[in-house]
Each structure stands twice: as C-alpha cells, then as structure tokens.
Amino acid sequence: MKDDAGVTREQRVEALGGMGCKRKRVEDARFTQGKGNYVDDIKMPGMLFGDFVRSPYAHARIKSIDTSAALALDGVVAVLTADDLRPLGLHWMPTLAGDKQMVLADGKVLFQGQEVAYVVAKDRYIAADAVELIDVDYEELPVIVDPFESMKSDTVLREDLVAEDGSLPDGAHGPRKHHNHIFTWEVGEKEATSQVIDSAQVVAEETMYYHRTHPCPLETCGCVASMDKVNGKLTLYGTFQAPHAIRTVVSLISGIEEHNIRVISPDIGGGFGNKVGAYPGYVCSVVASIVTGVPVKWVEDRMENLMTTAFARDYWMKGKISATPEGKITGLWCEVTADHGGFDACADPTKFPAGFMNICTGSYDIPTAYLAVDGVYTNKAPGGVSYRCSFRVTEAVYFIERMIEVLAIEMNMDAAELRRINFIKKEQFPYQSALGWEYDSGDYHTAWDKALKAVDYEGLRTEQAQRVEDFKTGKTRKLMGVGLSFFTEIVGAGPVKNCDILGLGMFDSCEIRIHPTGSAIARLGTISQGQGHATTFAQILASEIGLPADSITIEEGDTDTAPYGLGTYGSRSTPVAGAATAMAGRKIRAKAQMIAAYLLEVHDDDVEFDVDRFVVKGAPEKFKTMKEIAFAAYNQAIPGIEPGLEAVSYYDPPNMTYPFGAYICVMDIDVDTGEVDIRRFYALDDCGTRINPMIIEGQVHGGLTEALAVALGQEIAYDDMGNVKTGTLMDFFLPTAWEVPNYETDHTVTPSPHHPIGAKGVGESPHVGGVPCFSNAVNDAFRAFGLRHTHMPHDHWRIWKTANKLGLHG
Amino acid sequence: MIPAAFEYYRPKDMEGVLAVLTEHGDDARVLAGGHSLIPMMKLRMAEVPHLIDLQDVAGLGGISVSDGTVRLGAMVTQSDIIADAVLADAAPIMREASLQIADPQVRYMGTVGGNVANGDPGNDMPGLMQCLDATFTLIGPDGEREVAARDFYESAYMTAREDDEVLTAVSFKVPEGGYAYQKQKRKIGDYATAAAAVQIVKEGGTCARASIAMTNLSDTPVYSEAAGAALVGTSVTDSDIDAAVQAMLGDIDPAEDNRGPVEFKRHAAAVILRRAIARAWSRA
C-alpha cells in the first residue's frame, strides 16, 4: 500500500497537523454557530427549577423563616431550609480548603447574598416569584469587612469553630490565634531573613493591597441534577472545572456510591477558577432531585455569580527587600493578611493553604526569604480561587514585581537593570529557591534582552524624560509610564507526593483507543472551558502516534467514560494531562512498533518511527504506516500480541513546570481625568514547547485582557455594612474590544526538561505577568514626581487621587 | 434577574395606549426600546403589571428638519440619529452625543423618547436637550401640551410628565455656531462620570450666545445659565473659560458612587467642561 509515492516527508508532517502548527480550533465551528451545548441548554422532561432566597445582610442571626406563602403559590413544589437538610447532614458541606460551609443558612448568615432557602418550582419564573414570598426574620449583627479589624474584634464570626469552654480548636492548617483567624502558614527562614534585612545597607519596604476581584466567566455557574429512582443513578450536569473530583465529593457527602454517580461537564463558557469549587446550588439541586425524583436545574444569574460564587485575591501584602549597594538582592520578607470571607473555600492543594504564594521570590536569585500568611474570616463572600492563575501565583508575582520597582526607586536605579542583575542565570537551573521550589528551566537574560530591544527600551526612557520636562513646563498634561514585568509561574499541579485536594492526588490521565481504520478517540481527565483541548491534545497525539489530528476525537468531561483526573485550572492541563497524552501515545507506539516489525518481518529493534509510519532502519522504502498497523492490530493474528490498540496513562508529574515571560507596557496617563491610554503592549512568553502558536496567541490575548481589567478597574467592593457595591457589569469592569489595546506577542523556547514533550502551559501566564505590568506602568508614570506605590485598581478616580496627592493639579 | 409577571399590550395607535394608561394608572407603563425599563423590571426595582409596547404605534417615528426646526419622533433610536445625514448637518451635536451613548447594540434599541422620559440623571439626552432648549410634546387623555426640557426634570425619575401622558416628540430650533458633547466614562457602555453639552455662537471674535448643560452631576440634568452667561461678550480666553467653569460648579451637586467621590466628580466636571468649551469655540 505504498500510495504515497512522490509525497515528501514535509508533506507527510504537514498532513498530520501535529505539534507546532497553527491548527484551527475544531471547537469553533459549533461555538461560532451558536451550537454549543451549555448547562442551561439542557432540558429534560418534567424538569424543575431552583432559586435561592439570599441574605440582604452581611452578618445577621436568623430568627425565623416563614415559607408558607411561597408553598401556597401554584407551581411551587418545595422549599428547602437548613432544617430540611440537617437530618441528611447536608446543611453544611466541606470546602476544598478543609473548612466547612453552610449550604443553607444555619441560624445565621455571614455575607450578603448567602443562601438562606432554596425554592423548587415548575418554572423559572414561579421560582423567582416564590423567593419574594419567603419571609425571613433577621437580627442584624456587627459587620466586619476589614481583616485587620477582624483579628481584633470581639465579634465572633464563626461560633461553630469555638469550643464550648471558649478555647479555639486547631483549624485544618494548625493553631488559630484568634476566633476570626483561620491559619498561619510560614515558609522559609524567619530569623535568618530578618538578620539579613536588619543588617543590609539597602532596604525597601512597601505594603500593597491586591484587591478582591472575581473571575466572572461569561457563563455563570449552574447544574442539572437528575436522580433516577429506578436504577438509583444520579446524573449531575454542571459547570465543573473538575468533574471527577466533583463526583468523588458528591459521593463522600451524599453517601451515594461513586459508580452510581455520573458527572458531566458539557460545554463550559469560561471558568478562570470560578468553577472549581462546590457550591450550595449543586447540593440543593441534588437533594431536590432525590426528594422529587425529577431533574432539577439551577443556574445563577450575573449578580449571584459576582456576589456569591468564588472571588479571587484580597491579599494585603507587606514586604521588605534588601540589597547590596550594587543592587544584588540579599533578602525578601513577605507578610500577608488574607481575607477569606465567611468560610475558607479557597481552592488550593491541601498542603498549601496560601497556594503557591511561596513562588514570591520570582525570577530572582534571592538567597534568603521568609513568607508568612494569615488567613482571616470577615463578612464577605467565600472563595479565594485562582483567577486565571495557578494557586495565588498572581499575588506572588505582583508582590515581587512591585517590590523590585520599589527597590529600584529606593536605589535610584533603572528597574530593567535591577532585574537583570538579579535574574537566576541559565546555568543555575534546575534552581532551588529559598522558599522551597525547584525551578525546572529558564533563560531569563535572553528573554529580557529580546524584549527590551523589541520596544527600544532606551528610546522609551529618553522619550519619558522629555515628557516629564514638558509636563513640568506646562506643555502637556499627560504623563508616560513604562511598565515592566518579568514573571516566573509555577504551574502543572502537581506531584502527588505534595499535591492533593481533599486527599485526591493531582495526577491526570489519558486513555486512547485507535480504531481499526486508523482514526482514534482519546479521553482525558481534564475539561476545556475555552482552552481548545480538542484541538491541541489531538495535535500532541498526531505527533506521537502518526495519525492525523483531524482523525482524532478528544473527549472530556463525562466521568462514566473519561479516565479519572483532577480537571482543568492552574494551567495544569498541558503539563499534566498533556504529558499523560504523550505517554499514552508512546505506549500505542511501542505496541505499533512490535506489530510493524512483525508485518515487515524484521526484529522489533530494526524498525524506527518516522512521522506517520515505522520504517526498516536503513531501508526507508520498507515501511508500514500507522493506518496499516492499526488495521493489522485488530484484524491480523499476531503471535504473542493481543488484538487491539489501546493505551491509558496516569501521569504523576515529577515536578511543576515554570513558564516565564517578559512584558512591557507603554501608557499615557491623563493626569486631569485619570484616563489611561495603552499605546503599546509587548508580551514575550516562554512556555517551553509550543503546541499550537495560534492558540497560544489567543490565550495570551485573553489573559492580558483579564490582566488589564484587574489592574485598571475590576473589583468586588464592599461598603462598611458589607453590601456589595459592584454586583452588576455596569460597575464590575469587563473590558470590551473598545478598551483593549493591540497586543504584540513574541516568544523564546526553553523546553521543560522533565515534561515528555517539554511543554509548560501558557493559559495563565499573560494574566500573571500582565497585572503587574499594567500596574507598574501606572506607578512608573508618577515615579519622577515621587510616587513609590499606589494600590490597584487604577481606575480614573484613584489615578486622579494619586496625581492630586502628588500636587499635580496645581 | 427574573421580572415579576406582567400583562403585555401592543396597541396600533395612541388611543389604544391612552386607554390602557387611563384604566390602570400608575400600574401601567409604556415600553420604548426597553433598555432602561427592562433591566429595572428584571431587578424587580420597577414593577409594571401592565406593559404597553409603543413599537407598533403609528406616528412616533421620523426625523424632520424644516422651517429652522428639528423634530424627532419619540421612537427615533440613537442609531437612527447617528445615521441621519440631514440631522447631522443641522444639529451635529446630536450625532456626536449619540455616538457616546452605550454601545451599538443598545443604540439600536434605545429611543430618544425613552431617554428623555426616563428621568435617570445618567441619561445623556436630557442635558443635551436642555442645552438645545428643546421642547417635549406630551399627549394625555386631556390632549396635547408642550413642556420645555429646561422645566421637565424635577428629581431622579420624577418629571413633569403625568403617569397617563406619553411623550410623542422632541423639537428644537436648528442650533447655531460651534458645538461639543464631551463625556468622560469608565468604559464603553457606561454612563457619564461627567458630561457637558455646549453650543456657542461667535460673532466677530466674541461670544454672542452660549448654552451649557451637564449630565450625571446632580439628580437631574443641570442647565447652567450662569456658565453660559460667563462666556457671553468675552473672547473665550482661558480665564473666561475658568469663569464659566466656576459658574457651572456652583450649579452641580454630584453624589459619590463607584465612579468616584464628590471631589473627583467636581474636578472631572471642570475638566470636561473646559475641554468642551474649547472644542465648541474652535468650531464656532
């Protein structure tokens, strides 16, 4: 079957659509035609609808709940309160952070929007009407919205965590200092670091607030629970970033055996961390379906999403950084006060209560460091998820990239040069950081030089100096800021030895079946929410097994068919499931090699893989294509080899991967209105091996846009009474094409040495590196006028305030 | 964000509209583009048991310019305004302002009648209409009457329109001289942090007439007669502009919101007006 005479090797490579090519996204045909299938598209016969009564108060005791008027409304099937869930032990549920959270208010509420009662009705409109008819008698309690105040307050937020004798039992992460305290997490050398800093010649200090924000996916959270009382099977459709973990959690808390639960994540309209955790809506819907025996749908509206499901950030970070007079950093100190809201529902690996905040030494060779994080309860919504980042990496990178700038100001040095002096050198990899990580690979100097050259950094500084002059002489009212950021991420959680969530090891998986005619299906433990897995994982496989990407179906999200995995967040899909995919592909190839050798009548070692076939070594005209091999695998009796061509791989990564990048932003700031104009944004990413440059570019654009949002205005703000002030998209900033600048993307390639294909992950890098870059640009614009640091978000009035305080309004 | 139940009416003529309004009083409301009213209903901040859609009512559309007067039917959309070449020629400020309202999707639906009748201090058209000294035509069970835009607004969402009246048209004299609609907003689709509508007539190097109104800086639009007066007779130098700005600051009363504290709003109002006057003067 040598039907490819005259076809060159390059043409064969191209025909595969494997790694490195700009393959168009196979998902887009359905999304651009409105043919996606999201959870709210699911309609089942007899389906009921759930809706919540939510607390208008941030802290209140519940004296009574009167559901009678709602129950009397035609079409209302049931109303659940904590009292109904208590006999089932489901009025509280465990959180991913080892805390527990009320499913429905058990005697009190701890944040505005907290779930108080759950209405089940025959249609969505009746459910909403019934919510209005439920009469809850609240007694208001003192509200705490400030974590520092909380740690001093006599008001006990969580009575359930105080023993009867008034003592404080340990929390999930050790001893607690105060009744509103959750944990203290310490990493590094406290004594040594304070000695280094105390005796240093140069020390810079700064406190920065990384404000509370929200991932705000376009599709809100929701589910459809369907209990089949005949066969005892529960099917749960939902917006789950980790469907398998959800299945296990549902089994553990409901007592339904795991094989009787099928969790399905259909198409998901963005997650960004918001869809990792378990929410009261899921629990109530499952209970309602069990009680009624029919499917129950619950889908949040936009306000509910912004106000109640997982927020991000809310870190107060106090830093000290010391250096030699030449600018070599000698020590770093970081103290964090983390506002977790009413329950600790962070989504972090269990042993890391502040995620990977200890990556806060950044891209720099800092010999001594210390980090302490205190988690605190307040009357705000729970969450603390990784919004387009690996566990608290945005906070860490923001911290160090601001501290570098502050140190540069302290030393009157150029911040680009200060970074260069301190970068971990190429030859230092694998690099052991002072706070416990082993950076797998990097070449920071090359990337930095390339970036500075691309934007003509010196030219920008000259122009900026001139602008300052012009401003001082009244020729312009606009200042120019040059934002720099060099980030190192830590993604791909993670090695099971230290990464688990609720005891579930953070490996991932891929299972491949080759069909007799040479096409294939591969199933993974992850779930795409827009990342394009169906496109890129097929490309990995195409290169590994020599079948065209277009002949490979990728399927995720159905726990009855997909192998177990921990899902998609923290840029872990490519580092972990992508590795599993390559490894499973290699198992296929190993068996294919034996089959090819048999068919070619040579020894196994005498054939070698070449693009889409095995060839006899030294005789390239003698070969068997993978298509031929697949057919033979099923249809030819081969001695000593069982029929079929399938493989499965569960991949436990030996280490995290460490993508890095260099970003530069040039902006003009109108000092009078506080408006910013981003003139230029250059983003160099090194994510190791590049699977699909077009998808990388798309991910970079998206991540930068979310970075711009967070840096320039996106926040969840509360007033003193704990009322959410930013509950709609009028006030919660979601940028559109109008606000977004043109992005220039670039790259270097430093493959991960331990990953089977050298890939590191890229979906979150632009967010992690972008936020400090935008923020540094704003800060930099005012550096010449004496500014050290101003908090995000840099919206118009805060920029105006900064300018005003510096006396720039005359 | 699910509205309460309501009865939906879609009459073909004004009689039909007025009949429902008369029968149900303030339990009935007209629906134009729906881009202010429907969000309010979904938030259950407005309960409207009887909703009367104006979409099919004859005689509420059309833009005309004749005998020196511009007339817009209440159901003319912001997008219609942007597309109308005759209007752009006669009153270019209408197009300039409309392009700064919301986003294209909203502008396809949002009407001039809804925008001026709504009474939300954030709407841009009311201030603009005050600057142009427009007249609103209202029809009710007792017939038609006219109210000046400058007399129409009482407080947030409270206007001179009675519950059983419908606004049918806005009209104003073809404006003369230079114009500017200047608006600061946080993002596309946002209401103004501060906005200024300015028309200036220049005669022989001095300002003969000036009309100035501000948006979202009080619980109603603010027509600042004093600011306009400060420019008249001057050659609109920086210090003349300062005087106008000072006069305007005496007339506004902004409230703190997510766009910023009062002090910032006042600063932004001053900056925006300064720029608007300079631009209008350069076009005069």
Ligand SMILES: Cc1cc2nc3c(=O)[nH]c(=O)nc-3n(C[C@H](O)[C@H](O)[C@H](O)COP(=O)(O)OP(=O)(O)OC[C@H]3O[C@@H](n4cnc5c(N)ncnc54)[C@H](O)[C@@H]3O)c2cc1C
């Ligand atoms: C995202 C978004 C952004 C926006 N940004 C802006 C902005 O920047 N600037 C701005 O000015 N507007 C803005 N708007 C509002 C938009 O312009 C509205 O469409 C407009 O304010 C109201 O017009 P409408 O036709 O939609 O009125 P509707 O919503 O239908 O009605 C509004 C009110 O006016 C009443 N009404 C309507 N027509 C009449 C009539 N003929 N007679 C009597 N009463 C009537 C209704 O009963 C209702 O009370 C925005 C809206 C949205 C959704």
